Amino acid sequence: MKTLLVDPEHKKRRLTALCGALLLVGGLVLSIAKGSVDIPLWDLVLVFVDPDINEGFYQVVMNIRLPRVLVGGLVGINLALSGAILQSVLKNPLADPGIIGISAGAGLAAMVVMILFPAYSALIPPAAFIGAICAALIIYFIAYDGGAHTLRLVLAGVALSAFLGAFMSTLTVLYSDRVQGTVNWMAGALIGKSWNHLYMVLPYSLIGLVGAIIGSRYLNILALGDDIARGLGLPVERVKFLLTLLAALLAASAVAAVGLLGFVGLIIPHITRLLIGSNNRFLIPFSAAFGAVTVIFADTIARTLFSPYELPVGIIMAFVGAPFFLYLLARGIK
Amino acid sequence: MSYFRVASLRVGYAGQDVIKTISLTFDKGRISTIIGPNGSGKSTLLKAAGRLLKPYSGAILLENSDIFAMEDRAVAKRLGILPQSPTAPMDLPVHCLVAYGRTPHHGFFNNFSKEDQEAVSWAIEATGLADKRFKRIGQLSGGERQRAWIAMALAQKPEILLLDEPTTYLDIHHQFEVLELLQGLNRDHNLTVIMVLHDLNLAASFSHRIIALKDGIMVADGDPERVLNTETISEVFNIRSKVLRISEDGISKTVAIPLGVRH
Ligand SMILES: Nc1ncnc2c1ncn2[C@@H]1O[C@H](COP(=O)(O)OP(=O)(O)OP(=O)(O)O)[C@@H](O)[C@H]1O
Numbered sequence: 307m308k309t310l311l312v313d314p315e316h317k318k319r320r321l322t323a324l325c326g327a328l329l330l331v332g333g334l335v336l337s338i339a340k341g342s343v344d345i346p347l348w349d350l351v352l353v354f355v356d357p358d359i360n361e362g363f364y365q366v367v368m369n370i371r372l373p374r375v376l377v378g379g380l381v382g383i384n385l386a387l388s389g390a391i392l393q394s395v396l397k398n399p400l401a402d403p404g405i406i407g408i409s410a411g412a413g414l415a416a417m418v419v420m421i422l423f424p425a426y427s428a429l430i431p432p433a434a435f436i437g438a439i440c441a442a443l444i445i446y447f448i449a450y451d452g453g454a455h456t457l458r459l460v461l462a463g464v465a466l467s468a469f470l471g472a473f474m475s476t477l478t479v480l481y482s483d484r485v486q487g488t489v490n491w492m493a494g495a496l497i498g499k500s501w502n503h504l505y506m507v508l509p510y511s512l513i514g515l516v517g518a519i520i521g522s523r524y525l526n527i528l529a530l531g532d533d534i535a536r537g538l539g540l541p542v543e544r545v546k547f548l549l550t551l552l553a554a555l556l557a558a559s560a561v562a563a564v565g566l567l568g569f570v571g572l573i574i575p576h577i578t579r580l581l582i583g584s585n586n587r588f589l590i591p592f593s594a595a596f597g598a599v600t601v602i603f604a605d606t607i608a609r610t611l612f613s614p615y616e617l618p619v620g621i622i623m624a625f626v627g628a629p630f631f632l633y634l635l636a637r638g639i640k
Numbered sequence: 641m642s643y644f645r646v647a648s649l650r651v652g653y654a655g656q657d658v659i660k661t662i663s664l665t666f667d668k669g670r671i672s673t674i675i676g677p678n679g680s681g682k683s684t685l686l687k688a689a690g691r692l693l694k695p696y697s698g699a700i701l702l703e704n705s706d707i708f709a710m711e712d713r714a715v716a717k718r719l720g721i722l723p724q725s726p727t728a729p730m731d732l733p734v735h736c737l738v739a740y741g742r743t744p745h746h747g748f749f750n751n752f753s754k755e756d757q758e759a760v761s762w763a764i765e766a767t768g769l770a771d772k773r774f775k776r777i778g779q780l781s782g783g784e785r786q787r788a789w790i791a792m793a794l795a796q797k798p799e800i801l802l803l804d805e806p807t808t809y810l811d812i813h814h815q816f817e818v819l820e821l822l823q824g825l826n827r828d829h830n831l832t833v834i835m836v837l838h839d840l841n842l843a844a845s846f847s848h849r850i851i852a853l854k855d856g857i858m859v860a861d862g863d864p865e866r867v868l869n870t871e872t873i874s875e876v877f878n879i880r881s882k883v884l885r886i887s888e889d890g891i892s893k894t895v896a897i898p899l900g901v902r903h
């Protein structure tokens with residue numbers, strides 16, 4: 307007896323996709339319109355029609371807000387994907403590049419390049435990638451036990467982050483002339499992000515997005531457990547290694563662009579999972595979209611809440627993310 | 641040429657031997673069952689045979705090729721393994737789980753072929769899960785869940801199927817249903833089955849051969865009538881028992897009745 311012919315989840319996913327798309331467009335528009343100068347919607351449209359109608363608005367949108375919003379979106383995508391991949395590969399619901407120390411590794415390496423080779427900003431992402439991998443390796447060898455103890459990884463990550471953070475703080479004190487906006491960097495901020503930052507992150511986001519979408523099939527098989535995955539012909543160790551590299555690359559490019567923006571990779575995959583379930587074929591693209599939406603909205607709040615003062619977007623994420631983290635803990639994690 | 645061979649296998653965990661040198665040859669199209677007390681190494685032996693655990697020494701040979709030297713997917717197309725207590729995401733629909741069984745056939749990039757689709761439908765029907773195909777794993781009873789995993793293994797359509805306690809959680813009816821299904825596949829498609837069972841009587845009814853393990857050592861090996869005797873049962877499980885041969889409706893069976901722990 308065939309009672310049902312289509313998966314009932316199908317409808318739910320379509321609805322979520324629609325909401326996600328609306329939120330993304332709404333977030334982009336709102337984020338570009340709002341700020342120290344509010345741009346009415348109609349004027350915003352005109353900016354894209356003819357730059358000469360309102361030169362002032364044109365400058366604000368094209369040189370300040372648009373690149374900033376786009377960088378925010380890409381960083382959101384990268385961090386959300388990195389978190390989604392790490393949570394699956396490490397079988398740990400608390401995995402997030404910030405929490406397990408990968409971002410700190412990337413941050414320290416990026417900072418070293420900024421101090422030693424200030425002229426070569428293109429070197430920052432690759433250096434951050436190397437730093438991220440080193441941190442991942444340290445965590446892997448010290449604290450990874452096949453996912454048996456969730457907190458072990460978190461504790462090791464906290465310690466490693468603190469350790470690497472100490473180096474970063476020392477550098478910022480010793481080279482205060484060369485590292486500007488340290489507070490913003492340590493918290494993760496989009497202030498002053500330009501087209502250059504966008505071009506810096508974009509290739510990594512594209513590689514990461516394609517890699518994650520390909521990887522989603524592997525993530526689904528890995529979710530059945532290592533033994534089943536091996537039995538189905540998956541080279542488990544190699545796949546996990548490559549996926550971890552991908553997660554490190556995504557996190558590193560985000561850190562290289564905006565600093566230590568935390569919690570995006572923790573929260574987004576969880577919320578996405580609640581909305582559309584744990585099938586990675588959908589979880590991965592939806593997480594990417596919601597990651598972008600979240601960072602864009604959070605940055606809009608960060609810019610407008612105490613205007614004319616701007617908060618780093620990372621502070622807004624911490625306000626939301628830290629309680630969420632505590633909630634996950636309280637919900638009972640082994 | 642032997643079909644499937646466990647050659648001087650020594651294997652364990654973290655350098656500690658669990659299986660202490662076992663050699664076994666399995667013929668094509670036979671059902672073999674491994675019995676033994678908890679911790680005797682049944683799962684370990686099965687995992688090594690299924691390429692999940694690398695031997696310390698010795699080899700697992702499929703038609704004389706070392707399965708650890710073969711391509712991952714090439715082995716997975718021919719050899720299926722269902723470990724003891726697999727877990728899946730609670731919100732995974734049954735039909736998706738079963739479809740994952742096709743992974744070695746369609747690869748990771750190609751889409752589902754008609755053959756894949758048919759194999760999935762067949763596996764779902766064969767395990768009696770047709771009306772549960774869109775249920776989620778978390779919405780199934782323990783027995784239904786077990787059958788969903790068996791359906792996944794069947795969808796893989798291997799020539800050799802290794803199953804670790806496939807009847808746990810199943811009621812008597814479904815125990816027989818699963819084992820009769822395997823027996824049917826064995827009869828009609830020449831499927832080779834190697835499984836671990838705890839129930840001696842089920843093992844005797846459904847197997848051509850029983851292998852008894854104790855402390856990682858093979859204690860007995862042969863057809864059920866030979867292996868199931870009071871002495872062997874006493875040696876392997878440390879219990880007193882009575883073994884009967886019964887004939888009913890033209891079916892003759894060997895039945896072991898446990899009487900109590902041996903002191
Ligand atoms: N992953 C592991 N790491 C370390 N030791 C293990 C592991 N799995 C099993 N063992 C040990 O190996 C021995 C044999 O275990 P195995 O799982 O093969 O037993 P079994 O015969 O399948 O038992 P059961 O009937 O309880 O399933 C046991 O002593 C067990 O403690």
Ligand SMILES: [Mg+2]
Pocket residue numbers: 682683684724804
């Ligand atoms: Mg076992």
